[in-house]
Structure formats: structure tokens, C-alpha cells
Amino acid sequence: MELHSKYQVGRLVCVMLLLPTLCTSQDFTSSRATYYGSPDCYGTPRGACGYGEYGRTVNDGSVAGVSGLWKGGSGCGACYQVRCKNSGVCDEYGTYVVVTDYGQGDRTDFVMSPLAYARMGRNPDASQELFKYGVVEVEYRRIPCRYGGYNVVFKVQEQSSYPDYIAILVLYVAGENDITAVEVFQEDRQQWRPLRRAYGVVFDAENPPRSDLTLRFQVSGRGGVYWVQAKNAIPSDWKAGEAYDSQVQLD
Incomplete structure (x- = not known):
């Protein structure tokens, strides 16, 4: 898809990594997270936010569906830092996700793409261990989204x-x-x-x-x-x- 204004400004690139700004003063909220099946580990273009292909690949595929954070659809596009709590397998920074869908799991706030879910692990072996669990205890906080060079x-x-x-x-x-x-x-x-x-x-x-x-x-x-x-x-x-x-x- 192309961007248009009074002047042509080029082609929209959908695959991009967010540059999150971490706010250490903001408290984390405890919750649970799981993941959904995806043949290529990315998001789904049929998400309830209406994003289409953008919702599949934005943030390099680290996306999630949410339930309590859905806010009737206004929660679409929000960015979160999510980290699991098992110190043996979980990375201390966790993963950064963009909300692109509505999703409910087993008392979960986040249903992640496989790419996002794997990034909570401290290494590839730990990520495989997380997939075996299926559902993990997490904590999350909202962070600012950053889209360098892009307007609304x-x-x-x-x-x-x-x-x-x-x-x-x-x-x-x-x-x-x-x-x-x-x-x-x-x-x-x-x-x-x-x-x-x-x-x-x-x-x-x-x-x-x-x-x-x-x-x-x-x-x-x-x-x-x-x-x-x-x-x-x-x-x-x-x-x-x-x-x-x-x-x-x-x-």
C-alpha cells in the first residue's frame, strides 16, 4: 500500500521493530500469557483490530491479542513489555508486543504470536521450554510506541x-x-x-x-x-x- 499526501512520500514498509522507551517508574501488573498457532510464527492478518497484513508483521511479528486490555477496540495498537516470571528460563527484559487482535486464553491477558512468546525465553532452549508450558505467569506494563519517521x-x-x-x-x-x-x-x-x-x-x-x-x-x-x-x-x-x-x- 502507498502513502499519499499533497506530495507522494513513498511506500509504506510494514515490517519494523518498535523502539520502546522503558519507564522504570511504572509498576508491572501480574497476569498470564499463552500463544496461538501460526505456520510462520507471525501474527494473523485476520485480527479483530482490522490491521490486515500490517497486523501480521508489525514489530517484526511480535504481536498479541488481548482480552481485558481490549477496551472495545481502542486498545488496538498499544505497546506492552511482557516478561515471564520463571527465573530459570525467562529473560529479564521479556518481549515487547503490539496489540493487533482480541484473544482469550486460560485466564490470560495476552495471547501472543509464537515469535513474541519465544522472545520471553533467555535462550533458544529456554524458549522451547516455555512452549511446553503453554501458559506462563507474566508481568506486564504499557510502554510508549515509537515509529521513527512515520506519522499517523x-x-x-x-x-x-x-x-x-x-x-x-x-x-x-x-x-x-x-x-x-x-x-x-x-x-x-x-x-x-x-x-x-x-x-x-x-x-x-x-x-x-x-x-x-x-x-x-x-x-x-x-x-x-x-x-x-x-x-x-x-x-x-x-x-x-x-x-x-x-x-x-x-x-
């Missing part, structure tokens, strides 16, 4: 139908922020119109404005709840499957 991106989902229906997926949200709402500016009425949260972080609207689409999104994070307006509009001749740079990023 709006991807027009493939199921969109120009010009009568549009579904927009929000990608590359940095920091410790949740997207809780998205609105489009209705120019003929000079007011903001809310988009419906279809599922995950996919927001949609029937009969969207026929002009360029100026979007703003509501953010819930350490700075409270506030609105951020994209500096770059989605063009009026938008196309399903394309992605557009908002030209804004969060801390």
Missing part, C-alpha cells in the same frame, strides 16, 4: 466503495495513546460529523462528504482526552486500499 496514517479499507461508503483504519499511533473517536468535517454544514467505530480501529461512514476529507481523532493518553486534527486531508477522489499521511504524530 489513515488507510482506506478495501471494503470501502467510492463515493458512497468509506472505512478508515488508523495506523502508527505513537506514545501511550488510544484513539477513542474519529470525526470528519462536514463543510456544507460547517460542523464535525462522527464516524462509527465499525470494529477495532476501523471507523466508517455512509455518504461521506464529496470534498476532501478533513479528519480529526480523539486521543486518550497521559495528557488526558483531547482532539488532534490531521494537517493533510484525504483527497476527494480517494481510493480503497490506499493510505494517506496525516502529517501529525503523537508523543
Whole structure:
């Protein structure tokens, strides 16, 4: 998929490692984690967040489904440090995961891709031992997401139908922020119109404005709840499957 703005800015690379910022003052929360089957050990493109291929390979495949942290879909895209508690087999730093799906296990908060689950082990033999356990005791904390060089991106989902229906997926949200709402500016009425949260972080609207689409999104994070307006509009001749740079990023 391509990024578009007022100028062409190149092709979106989905496989990337996050650069987490660790906050030692933040306490860990005790929980449990397991993993799901995957033929190539990566995530699944059919995750409930709506990420598609991005959800399979972002963060080099270290992704997870969550249950209690799902937050009705606004938990999609959150980043966590997760480490298991068995000192004999577990790495002290654990693994870093991006939430890309909803998943329930045996009293677990995290259902990880095999790649993410294996990275909790202190070495390859220890990782194999973790797989034998199936479910392990862990502790986790939220950490800021970092996407070097990328702004927040709006991807027009493939199921969109120009010009009568549009579904927009929000990608590359940095920091410790949740997207809780998205609105489009209705120019003929000079007011903001809310988009419906279809599922995950996919927001949609029937009969969207026929002009360029100026979007703003509501953010819930350490700075409270506030609105951020994209500096770059989605063009009026938008196309399903394309992605557009908002030209804004969060801390």
C-alpha cells in the first residue's frame, strides 16, 4: 500500500521493530500469557483490530491479542513489555508486543504470536521450554510506541466503495495513546460529523462528504482526552486500499 499526501512520500514498509522507551517508574501488573498457532510464527492478518497484513508483521511479528486490555477496540495498537516470571528460563527484559487482535486464553491477558512468546525465553532452549508450558505467569506494563519517521496514517479499507461508503483504519499511533473517536468535517454544514467505530480501529461512514476529507481523532493518553486534527486531508477522489499521511504524530 502507498502513502499519499499533497506530495507522494513513498511506500509504506510494514515490517519494523518498535523502539520502546522503558519507564522504570511504572509498576508491572501480574497476569498470564499463552500463544496461538501460526505456520510462520507471525501474527494473523485476520485480527479483530482490522490491521490486515500490517497486523501480521508489525514489530517484526511480535504481536498479541488481548482480552481485558481490549477496551472495545481502542486498545488496538498499544505497546506492552511482557516478561515471564520463571527465573530459570525467562529473560529479564521479556518481549515487547503490539496489540493487533482480541484473544482469550486460560485466564490470560495476552495471547501472543509464537515469535513474541519465544522472545520471553533467555535462550533458544529456554524458549522451547516455555512452549511446553503453554501458559506462563507474566508481568506486564504499557510502554510508549515509537515509529521513527512515520506519522499517523489513515488507510482506506478495501471494503470501502467510492463515493458512497468509506472505512478508515488508523495506523502508527505513537506514545501511550488510544484513539477513542474519529470525526470528519462536514463543510456544507460547517460542523464535525462522527464516524462509527465499525470494529477495532476501523471507523466508517455512509455518504461521506464529496470534498476532501478533513479528519480529526480523539486521543486518550497521559495528557488526558483531547482532539488532534490531521494537517493533510484525504483527497476527494480517494481510493480503497490506499493510505494517506496525516502529517501529525503523537508523543
